[in-house]
Amino acid sequence: MLDNMAEQRLNRLLESCGHNSHTHLYYLGDKELFWDSMDEAVIAYRTAGKRNIALGDPVGSPEGCRRVIGEFIAYCKKLNRLPVFYQAKSKYLPLFSGYGLHSAKIGEEAQIDLTRFDLKGKRWLKLRNRINKFERGRYSVNVLFPPYSYTTMSRLQEISDEWLAERKEKSFSVGAFSWPYVSRFPVAVLTDAEGRYIAFASITGDAPRPEASLAGHCRKITIDLMRYTPSCPHGTMDYLFVSLFRWAADNGYGRCSLGIAPLANMDHLLFVRLLWKYGSKLYNFKGLYEYKNKFGPDWENVYLVCPASSMPVTVGILAYTINTPVSPSQTKWNQISS
Incomplete structure (x- = not known):
């Protein structure tokens, strides 16, 4: 480190x-x-x-x-x-x-404009009903700040281990769970009706308090690690994300990055069209794009340069x-x- x-x-x-x-x-x-x-x-x-x-x-x-x-x-x-x-x-x-x-487009990054995000209107009916269901079930989302207790870090580790199962952590362009790394950042935790943490997302980016904002700077956050237990109800991450967007807007943030969707909107290339359609066993390109797109993000091109x-x-x-x-x-x- x-x-x-x-x-x-x-x-x-x-x-x-x-x-x-x-x-x-x-x-x-x-x-x-x-x-x-x-x-x-x-x-x-x-x-x-x-x-x-x-x-x-x-x-x-x-x-x-x-x-x-x-x-x-x-x-x-x-x-x-x-x-x-x-x-x-x-x-x-x-x-x-x-x-x-030389530069080549490799996908697009999803960015939520927090100043415009809401769940009003017919377009958001399905997602709005899902959020209401979690709230009726007495689920809640709270943002925690370091330093964390041993008990809190141990529970986050348990959730991460359950989520990983047989998977292996990746590196370089995505976060990986370790105590020194996760304990640096705020963490949004989803709590069930019994008060038990069942999912979390680590939050990175600019300082999480409005008074720490930079003059003329749009304060941004990125959702990094996203982990949940297999027993979580359907729609868990939807509820966690929407709750996090609302928290971020209330705390003076302007944008939230959901990371990239590889190969998104690159159907001018034959091999990309084939990967998009048939490559789900290797990587769920289409599913990842569709999931992030449900939140109505702005999409920004990302490139490989070499x-x-x-x-x-x-x-x-x-x-x-x-x-x-x-x-x-x-x-x-x-x-x-x-």
Whole structure:
């Protein structure tokens, strides 16, 4: 994990510049941090073979972000590695192109505009009835803040273990349950009529109190880990999500990210159409998009950026990287400055 000095350095940057939908993953312990020469922006990345794979766009000042992209690409060239940017947004595509990198859309990120979200009208009747059913059943959602007791963390661990069952945790672009990681963030817990926690979602992003908002900054959160027990009633996560949206709006947030839907709205490519239609045994692309879309999000394109000739192999390496967790104890946290 980050040492104290590195963590303080990162925290100061995020407090001044705000979070994006990936910055919480900087704390997983499976990435290195590359800082620009003026200490104004940072890129989180992992080395995989001959590639340095950055997660998302850099975070920092506008000038620092442009600078750190150029310096990171030069750093990769110096080490004879290929620069890769995974889940980049459209903002820096012209800059990437200027460095000779190719971009390809890989999906879309779902973002809820919390200032407009409500359940009024015929469109929301089914979801509204589901929420009312949970409320009549005396379920409730509460947002907890660290530090957490041993009892609370143990229960969250139990829920996570039940949810995982035979699955394995992923890494790099998605969160994974560990006590040091989860205990950093607020957690929305779903409580049943007997007062027992049966589901939770960890909340990451900007500070959770209105007085900590940044001037001129739309305060954002991202829903990270989402875990529930097999005994949960149908619609559990719907109720948890809607309750969380309402809480976030009441606490001064403007947007909430639900993460990406891979391959969403890419039916211009034949292989994507086939994967979308027949690939559910590998990954439920269509189901994930439809679930997130039920909440009426704005969809933002996300891209894979790398040298054009390396694109096919890079996709395979990315899939392996995401599906191969790295223990924090096995990861060397290099705080690199160019």
